[in-house]
Amino acid sequence: MKMKKTDIGVVAFMYIVCAYFYYHMLQLKASSQTYPRFTIILLFGLTTLYLVQMIVAAKKHGVESGVDVVFKDFQPKQFFVCLCATILYLICIHFFGFYISTVLFMAVVLLYLRISPLVTAIVIAVIVALIYFAFQKFLGVKLPVGTVIKALRK
Amino acid sequence: MLETLSLMGAGFLNALTPINLLMMAGGVAMGIIIGCMPGLSAAMGVALMLPMTFTMKPETGLIVLGAIYCGAIFGGSISAILIHTPGTPASAATAIEGYQMTLRGQAGKALFTACYASFWGGLLSCISLYFFSPLLAKLTLKFMSAEYFWLSIFGLTIIAGVSSKSIVKGLMSGALGLLISTIGLDPITGVKRFMPSSYFAEGINTTCALIGLFSMSQVFILAEKKIKERNKATKFTDKMSLTREERRIIRPTIFRSWIIGNLIGILPGAGASIACFLGYNTSRQFSKHKEQFGKGSIEGVAGSEAANNAVTGGSLIPTLTLGIPGESVTAVLMGGLVIQGLTPGPELFGKYAPMTYTFFAGFVLVQFFMLGIGLLGCRGFAQISRLSDAILIPCVTVLCFVGSYAIHKNIMDMVVMLVFGILGYLMRKFDLNTAAVVLALILGPIGEKGLRNALRTSRGSISVLFSSVVCWVLIALCIVGILSPLFMGKLEKKAEKEAEENSGADIDQLTEEDSV
Numbered sequence: 220m221k222m223k224k225t226d227i228g229v230v231a232f233m234y235i236v237c238a239y240f241y242y243h244m245l246q247l248k249a250s251s252q253t254y255p256r257f258t259i260i261l262l263f264g265l266t267t268l269y270l271v272q273m274i275v276a277a278k279k280h281g282v283e284s285g286v287d288v289v290f291k292d293f294q295p296k297q298f299f300v301c302l303c304a305t306i307l308y309l310i311c312i313h314f315f316g317f318y319i320s321t322v323l324f325m326a327v328v329l330l331y332l333r334i335s336p337l338v339t340a341i342v343i344a345v346i347v348a349l350i351y352f353a354f355q356k357f358l359g360v361k362l363p364v365g366t367v368i369k370a371l372r373k
Numbered sequence: 374m375l376e377t378l379s380l381m382g383a384g385f386l387n388a389l390t391p392i393n394l395l396m397m398a399g400g401v402a403m404g405i406i407i408g409c410m411p412g413l414s415a416a417m418g419v420a421l422m423l424p425m426t427f428t429m430k431p432e433t434g435l436i437v438l439g440a441i442y443c444g445a446i447f448g449g450s451i452s453a454i455l456i457h458t459p460g461t462p463a464s465a466a467t468a469i470e471g472y473q474m475t476l477r478g479q480a481g482k483a484l485f486t487a488c489y490a491s492f493w494g495g496l497l498s499c500i501s502l503y504f505f506s507p508l509l510a511k512l513t514l515k516f517m518s519a520e521y522f523w524l525s526i527f528g529l530t531i532i533a534g535v536s537s538k539s540i541v542k543g544l545m546s547g548a549l550g551l552l553i554s555t556i557g558l559d560p561i562t563g564v565k566r567f568m569p570s571s572y573f574a575e576g577i578n579t580t581c582a583l584i585g586l587f588s589m590s591q592v593f594i595l596a597e598k599k600i601k602e603r604n605k606a607t608k609f610t611d612k613m614s615l616t617r618e619e620r621r622i623i624r625p626t627i628f629r630s631w632i633i634g635n636l637i638g639i640l641p642g643a644g645a646s647i648a649c650f651l652g653y654n655t656s657r658q659f660s661k662h663k664e665q666f667g668k669g670s671i672e673g674v675a676g677s678e679a680a681n682n683a684v685t686g687g688s689l690i691p692t693l694t695l696g697i698p699g700e701s702v703t704a705v706l707m708g709g710l711v712i713q714g715l716t717p718g719p720e721l722f723g724k725y726a727p728m729t730y731t732f733f734a735g736f737v738l739v740q741f742f743m744l745g746i747g748l749l750g751c752r753g754f755a756q757i758s759r760l761s762d763a764i765l766i767p768c769v770t771v772l773c774f775v776g777s778y779a780i781h782k783n784i785m786d787m788v789v790m791l792v793f794g795i796l797g798y799l800m801r802k803f804d805l806n807t808a809a810v811v812l813a814l815i816l817g818p819i820g821e822k823g824l825r826n827a828l829r830t831s832r833g834s835i836s837v838l839f840s841s842v843v844c845w846v847l848i849a850l851c852i853v854g855i856l857s858p859l860f861m862g863k864l865e866k867k868a869e870k871e872a873e874e875n876s877g878a879d880i881d882q883l884t885e886e887d888s889v
Contacts, residue, residue, distance in 0.1 A: 229803050233545060240552055243567050251564040253828065254821045255555045262548035269541045289802050293597050301596035302795075305770055309787055312774070325767045332600060332763035346768055350775050358428050360779045 222277035223285030230273070233266040297332075304328050316365030321347060381503070384730030388738055393433055397735060400437040401742040404444020405750065409452045409460045409758040412595050412765050415445035416701035416808070420587040421769070423580055423709050424776040431713040432728045436735035438709050442702055443495055443685050443739050446645055447747055450487040450678055452758040455480060455609075460758060463645035463681040466653035466872055470666065470673030477669050480609035482619075486671045487678045488747040489615065490627050494679035495740040497631040498638065498686025503733060505639070509694035510722045518826035519838045523847035525820030528697040529813055530854030538804045540855065546806035550813025551820070553577055560818060561825055572785050579814050581777045581790040583708050586807040587701070589773045589794025594801065595762045602761065613748060615671070623675040626656045630679035637680070638687020644700035645681040650868035652680025686736065693717050693729070696816070701808040704815070711815055 237259050244255045304327055311320035322343055329339040354360040387393070400422075407418030419441050426434030449464030454471030467487060474483035516524065529547040556567045557576030568574065615623070630652035637648040656676025657666050666673055689706070691697045696717035698704040710717060721729045777790035797807045824838075831837035838844060 225803060229542075229805065233549065236549065236552065240555075240567060247559075247566060248562065248564055251559045251562050251566060254824060255552070255566065257824070258548060258551040258555060258817075262545065262552055265541055265545045265548050269539075269545060272539075272541060290597075292599060294599055297599075298593070298597040301766060302593065305592075305791065308770070309774070309784075309791060312787065313784055317775070317778075321771055325771065328767040328770075329763065332766065334761070334763050338764075342764055342768065346771055350771070353425065354775055354779055358425065358779060360775075361782060362775065362778065363784060 220276055221280045221283040222273045223283060223288070225285035225289050226269075226273055230266055230270050233262060237263045237266070300331055301328060304331075312363055312365065314365050314367045316368045317350075317362035318347065319365070319368070321350070377507070380726050380730045381734070383727060384732075384734035385737075387432065387727070387731040388436065388734035393436055393731075393735060394738070396429070396433055396437045397440050397739050397742045398746065400440025401444040401739060401746050402750070404441035404446075405448035405451070405743075405747060405754055406444075406757055407441065408445035408448020408464075409754050410760055410765065411452055411458045411460050411758070412762050413460075413591065413769070414587075414701075415442055415449075415461055415463070416705050417588045417591050417769075418445050419702055419705045419709075420583045421772055421776060423583060423705065423712070424779040426709060427712070427780060430728075431710075431715060431725075432731040432735065434709060434713060435706075435732045436739070438706050439685075439689075439732065439736050440739045440742065442706065443682065443736075443743055444746075445702075446681055446685060447488065447491040447495075447678070447743055448754065449681075450491070450674075451484065451751060451754050454483045454487060454674075455755045456758060461645075463649050463684075464677070465646065466649040466677035467674055467681075469653070469872060470670045470677075473667065473669035474671070474674070475609070475669075478609075479611055479669060481611040481613040482615065482671065483669070483674055484609075484751045485613040485615055485748065486619075486623065486674045488744060488751070489620075490623065490630070490675035490677075490679040491682040491747070492740050492744040493627045494631050494634055494682035495685055495743065496737065497628075498635050498683040499733065499737045499740070500686075501635050501639070502686040502689055502736065505690050506694050506729075506733075507722045509690060510719045513695060513718045515843055516718075517841070518823045518830065519840065520823070520843050520847060522820050522823030522827060522838065523844055523851065524695060524697070525816035525823065527847050527851045527854055528695075528816050529809060530851045531697060531699065531857065542804055543806045543809055544855070546800065546809040547813050549805075550810035551817045553582075553810070554814045554817025555821070560822060561829075572783075576818070577814060578777075578780065578786055578789055579708050579811075580712055580780050581786045582793045582814055583705055583811055584773050584777050585790040585793025585795075586797035586800075586811055587705065588769060588776075589790060590797030590801055590807065592766055592769050592773070593794065593798035595766050598762070600761060600763045609752075613751065619671055622662075623672055625659065626672045626675045627679040629655050629659065630676050631683045634680035634683025635687040638684035638699065639690050640699065644688070644702075645684040647865050647868065648680040648684045649677040650865070650872050652676040652678075654868055654871045689736075693721055696819070698812065701811075704808050704812045708811065708815055 240255060241259050244252055244259065304324060308320055308324040311323065325343045325346065326339060329342060355362060403422065404418060407413045408415060419438050422441055426437050445461060446463050449460035450467045450471065451460065453459040453464040453468035454475055457468055457472040459465045459468050471483045471487065474480065554576065556573050558574050559566055633651050633655060634648040653673055653676045656672045657663060660672050662670065688699045688703045691699055692703040692707050694717060696707065698707045707717065715721065715725060773790060774787050777786045780786055800807050827837045
């Protein structure tokens, strides 16, 4: 099997994680270092082993990009719109509370993904009702109201 | 013996309370819906529903999770039979014969066979759950700190190795999870470790990590692909039943598949997706009607479905007794157990025996609900299975957020869930193993306590980790665990190849769905 260039990113990520944890581990008392040290060494050793495997594979079979396999059929616009909408949804929950943010988020994503307005309205109503009855009524979870809404109420 | 029988009886009485029965029905229906939708998996469904069980009694919560698990494994067969797309990888072999039956106008018969075989497979698997679990749990009474350390390592080697394309990458995922599990206060000295804020004092919230790694990551997987319209579910008019002769024909098949599925389930690291192909192949080997295979054989459907549902009871044995879940779903189930404050092992069969036996009884009753709901609701579930990914994406996202918030009512939990969702997505893209990270988050603290207590009693000498026979047995099992993917991979490939040869179906096409 050829070495995938995309795996270089995986190895780099693992080394960065090891370095980050190692740096912070050194600031701990000696007695608290035992187990983190063990796990850092374990991850470092396995990552190095994988790096060796990659080099051997590159020498034996050559190198391939790997991007075409990893991101086969990838729809960048659709993916990033959904990702950004999700992040914005989280921020909105903090400011405008759960229900307003949920309705907005679902409407935006469903309409963007070409779901008809009628179906969009039905889906939103079903999900909001499900959450209200299952979480708020049945489980007694007080969902976030939002800082803006709280301020307006005052 | 008498004590066990009375516990079993009391378990049934407790399980038969109205709330438990209601939860069983709800859990099974939810599981079937999740299972029959090709974009969702059993592990994802159980992870998503985990927060709902927090406020319930432990036994009720576990019954719900068990019901979702069983329902999802069966639910996968509905879309496999009607739209030729297995809802879960565990139903890939069912699609071969099931869809052929649908083309022949026997969809009702195929669905009945799947439901009937799933029921018997699941029900019979409860026998081993009842009999082997207490015995295996007693074994762990001999475990000391060092043994618990090795046990946690063994659990990781098994799941990390088997569920990944590369053994080293799987182990790397496990090690990454162990490292993440060290975030928070030191369990022995109370020193702050790797904490960006006091929110992380109790470590990473396992439930948020579970929801993120299994459910939110799946949303991103769905969001990156072009939204395709699913095949139209075939409307069937034939009767959903089997003749007496047909039932007689599939009886030995179900029995064989039960044994296969159960053994595969007990074996940590092997799951329902392997069992369904082994069950299917074995049904052909012993069939007197081999010519029907590839053209719509009820024995093929029964063989596959009885085997994958027999895995459910079997896979709970190592999970509940040793704390070693063999696959993603049981890893999530174990998360549910730990979150309820319960530790797998002898305690479950001693101090918490009434709760455990109530769960077992509930698991038996769940099979009856699966049969009833499965048969009555097949037509409706078939339509749900066509639900577009475009609708699933925002719906599952909202449930992930509300689920993670419900635990501690803290918005930071939502942030953690989203971070793990993105991490899980990237891990799946680069063939790392999300199940290993989850398991490491659960087993990490157990392993850490084991290692540090062992070193403390031996005054820092690591020889204590090699001081008993049990330690050496566990070390040997760790080595077997690391090497097992070589064997399991071959076994799965062989079973798939045989199924392909027997039926002429394109197995790769059926198993291409990326589900955790």
